[in-house]
């Protein structure tokens with residue numbers, strides 16, 4: 268399969284800061300790819316390189332079969348792009364900026380643009396400088412989508428949009444992917460991303476910690492709770508195929524976030540002296556993100572009472 272985006276050992280060093288450290292990535296066509304990461308993880312840097320606004324220190328990338336370093340204009344003509352702070356000509360009106368941008372594209376750019384701003388209820392005669400933050404974001408999105416690009420690159424696309432518009436917009440991204448076009452977006456809105464993304468990439472301190480279809484990710488990750496009769500009981504070593512992301516003790520409970528744990532492995536625990544029982548639960552994308560980036564179960568988890576932890580939960584249904 269021809270990937271829409273590939274990066275190979277992509278590295279970006281700024282003075283005193285390694286923004287990207289050897290990122291290898293491949294994005295399939297017809298998918299919504301969401302790049303997640305904390306502040307400063309390297310998302311915008313990655314997007315600026317892919318769109319030809321920044322030259323990487325080393326490594327390579329291809330976007331729509333072009334090299335954004337040597338052919339930035341070719342890439343930008345092919346894709347739609349909205350940055351986290353869209354630069355629009357403030358002195359133009361909403362109508363004028365549509366005319367202006369249409370001059371760079373063939374086809375019915377202008378008609379599509381006007382339909383889009385009409386749908387968003389933005390007055391055509393309003394100056395860009397007098398628009399609210401959300402209205403600016405809507406104009407930028409209308410411009411990016413008007414030539415119906417095969418690849419849409421969005422840096423924090425929903426910041427500034429109200430909840431209804433955010434939901435409609437993200438759902439429209441699913442329709443784009445269903446029609447074979449590709450959406451690459453960065454976001455902090457993890458619960459929103461969870462509803463629309465096909466593939467998740469997690470950047471952490473410039474490294475790609477994870478790149479995986481969302482369905483596989485959610486199927487392969489669980490929080491395993493092991494009830495112990497003594498908090499100091501040592502747990503068995505898990506097979507190498509299992510990735511342990513974090514382990515925390517709450518009284519007589521040990522909670523572990525694991526990837527690749529299979530049902531057969533429960534017996535490793537249940538046969539262990541001092542283990543009273545185990546249970547498992549699926550994780551939300553937000554919990555998975557926290558496990559990968561913070562190595563913890565999350566900041567706001569309730570700490571159970573001693574009486575709760577003493578109670579063994581033995582095998583039924585998803586529990587073992």
Ligand SMILES: Nc1ncnc2c1ncn2[C@@H]1O[C@H](COP(=O)(O)OP(=O)(O)OP(=O)(O)O)[C@@H](O)[C@H]1O
Pocket residue numbers: 281282284285286304305306307308309310311312313
């Ligand atoms: N031009 C620059 N010069 C020096 N350092 C930079 C430059 N651009 C980015 N950085 C640094 O690179 C790192 C990654 O920044 P980047 O903007 O890519 O992060 P991000 O994941 O988009 O963050 P956020 O979610 O806060 O927007 C940060 O530590 C940032 O300070």
